[in-house]
Amino acid sequence: MHKIEKLFDINIVLMTLFSSVETIREEKNIELIYDMESTIPRELRGDPDALLRVLSKVLTFICENTDQNEIVLSLDAPEDFVYEEFISFTINETHIGKEKIRKFLEVNLHDDLEILDGKIVYEKDADIQLDIPFMISELGHRRHYRLPDISMLGKKVLLICQNEAIAHSIEKMFKYFLYDVDVGVDVFKAQGSDLTPYDILIIDEHLNTEEFEHSIARIQQNIPLKYVLLKDAHIVESKMISVSTNLIKPVTEESVYELIISLFNNKTARRDVRSHSKMNVIDLEKLLHFKKDDEKCQDPNNKIQESLEAMIEKRREMDLPILDKVIGEANTKNRGLTYTNELKLFLDTFDRSDLYFREIVNQRSISKIKEFCIDLERHAKLIGAESMFKLAETLSLIFVYDKLDMLPIYPGKYHIELQKLLEAIKKELQLK
Numbered sequence: 001m002h003k004i005e006k007l008f009d010i011n012i013v014l015m016t017l018f019s020s021v022e023t024i025r026e027e028k029n030i031e032l033i034y035d036m037e038s039t040i041p042r043e044l045r046g047d048p049d050a051l052l053r054v055l056s057k058v059l060t061f062i063c064e065n066t067d068q069n070e071i072v073l074s075l076d077a078p079e080d081f082v083y084e085e086f087i088s089f090t091i092n093e094t095h096i097g098k099e100k101i102r103k104f105l106e107v108n109l110h111d112d113l114e115i116l117d118g119k120i121v122y123e124k125d126a127d128i129q130l131d132i133p134f135m136i137s138e139l140g141h142r143r144h145y146r147l148p149d150i151s152m153l154g155k156k157v158l159l160i161c162q163n164e165a166i167a168h169s170i171e172k173m174f175k176y177f178l179y180d181v182d183v184g185v186d187v188f189k190a191q192g193s194d195l196t197p198y199d200i201l202i203i204d205e206h207l208n209t210e211e212f213e214h215s216i217a218r219i220q221q222n223i224p225l226k227y228v229l230l231k232d233a234h235i236v237e238s239k240m241i242s243v244s245t246n247l248i249k250p251v252t253e254e255s256v257y258e259l260i261i262s263l264f265n266n267k268t269a270r271r272d273v274r275s276h277s278k279m280n281v282i283d284l285e286k287l288l289h290f291k292k293d294d295e296k297c298q299d300p301n302n303k304i305q306e307s308l309e310a311m312i313e314k315r316r317e318m319d320l321p322i323l324d325k326v327i328g329e330a331n332t333k334n335r336g337l338t339y340t341n342e343l344k345l346f347l348d349t350f351d352r353s354d355l356y357f358r359e360i361v362n363q364r365s366i367s368k369i370k371e372f373c374i375d376l377e378r379h380a381k382l383i384g385a386e387s388m389f390k391l392a393e394t395l396s397l398i399f400v401y402d403k404l405d406m407l408p409i410y411p412g413k414y415h416i417e418l419q420k421l422l423e424a425i426k427k428e429l430q431l432k
Contacts, residue, residue, distance in 0.1 A: 004115075005135070008048040010040060010075075011254035013055075018233070018250055020056045024063045027366045029404070031070040032059070034250050035169045038176040039077045040087060042145060042254070045135040050115045055089065057112075058128060061104050065096045072165050086131040094127045101127060145257050147177060152264045155199040156180045158188055160284065161230060162204050166249065170202070170230075173256040185284050195219055195280045200263065202228045202247060203288070212287040213243075219280045226263045320386040323424040328384025335382075342383050343425050349379065354418050358411035369395075369407070380421075388421050 014034055025032060055073075062071055074090040094101070105120050105128070113119065118132035147153060157179050161167040171181045182188060182198075195201065201216070208229060216227050226244040233248055247259055284290075325339075332339045353372075360368045377392035379385075391414065398406050 004047040004050070005045050006048060007043060007045050009042060009254075010044055011042070011252045013048050013052055014250075014252055016052060017055050017059065020052070021059045021063060022233075023367055024060060027364065028063050028066075029069060029364075029366075030063055030066070031163065031166075032250050033070060033072045033163075033165050033169055034252055035072050035074040035165070035172070036253055037074075037076045038172070038253065039079050039081060040075055041081055041136045043136070044087075046133075047116060050112050051132065054109055054112045054116065054118070054130065054132075057108055058089075058091070058130070061108070062091065062094050062096065062128075065100065066094045068093065068095055070163070070165060072169075081136060084133055084135045086133050088121075089128075089130045089132065090124075090126045091128045092126050096127065098127075145176070145253065147257075147260065149264075152260055153178055155260075155264075156197055157182070157200045157202065158195070158198045159183045159202045160185060160188075160204060160207060160288070161202070162206060166230075166251070170247075170251050170256070173251065173253045176253065177256070177260060185290070188284060192279070193281045193283065195225060195282055196223055196278070198225060200226045200228060202230055205229045205231045207288040207290065209287060209289055212284075215282055215287055219282065222278060222280055225280075228259065228263075320390055322385065322387050322420050323428060324384035324386050325428065326384070327386065328382070331382050331384065337382075339383070340429065342379075343429055346379050346383055346385075347422065347425055350376070350418065351422065354411065354415040357414050361407050361411050364404070364407075366404070383425075385421050388417055391417050 014036075018032060021032070024030075059071065059073070071091060071094070074088075074092075076088045076090065078085050102122075109120070109130075113130070113132070116132045118130055121129040121131055157174050159167055159170060159174075159181060161170070161183075167183050171183050174181045179200075182191065191197070203212075216225070219225060220227070229243050229246050230251075231246045231248055233250075245259065245262055247255065328342070329339045332342050353376075357369075357372060360372065373392050373395045377389060377396065380388040380392055395410060398404065
């Protein structure tokens, strides 16, 4: 068999891998984290397509069978990556039985690993370890990142992240660029809670608050602090004026490199002398959304749920018509449709849909639930089913606020609302 030796960027493979398992990750609410050693060259020579197939199969299998809410894919290679070396792809703590993993690896990965000249490593402590040989593009060019200007070196970073595995991974990547990294509130407090020494502040978006944003904006008037939000994938750019840029998960060394370039590319060829005459002290625990074990009411997630439930109650109190004929006829006329035909279409489409909705909620099939809510909202709005339309809107809020634990209460609510609407539609059709 002819072995493919194509020059490729390992970061492109990792980001494509992230996209390839996106649907099942979202359904299972699993966070994917890359823990990549700096010994791995940026550009490799080998078969990227076969590598992507192997990793996609592995991650899909784990997502389907694990009960964990995060997966850490570790990449490691010898420090002296001279010419052709093995790169280890390792995953731990899957909570999947060893025999089940062994059977999957031997049955599903044999052909692709043979193409890559790779091997399964069983004697290590890892749940899954695959060793695959790759070459560097040119002998002597094994290092893969060099900051283009000396002014980009010697920075200090404060990283506040609610996930320890992500924080550890990002810390390691910044340290490769010789950055001094402080991780966590406790370390920050030990330094006097002073932001003055830091060049970059990275905050997990789930901890961020509007009050904190205003405090940072004031501090930025005194020091050239770069404020970075660590965000989930597919999140739009922040409009907050104090935010310098975003760092998108899953983080790779490539994205950290690009972040540094974007933050400091306007200050090349000179070194800023930072003034420490004035301290910029800030209470992170007071301003950020940290959970309090002693008082449930102080839990920001609890506050979000309370605000969401209050919004739902407010909507529930609104006396909305089950079927507003005037609105429905106007909507269908504007789109060149016939009102009675759309009522019949709603009957055909959503009759007994309460059973389907209950099933996909029990399965926690997030993508199917989202598609169902979008269709329901569109059809309900078109025919003037105001009460149902508001219910569909409320369901969409659950995804906006990421409060999926509230979903199980809605199959019953939807069943009642659907029966009322179907009766109203049938009554309207009988009048025609």
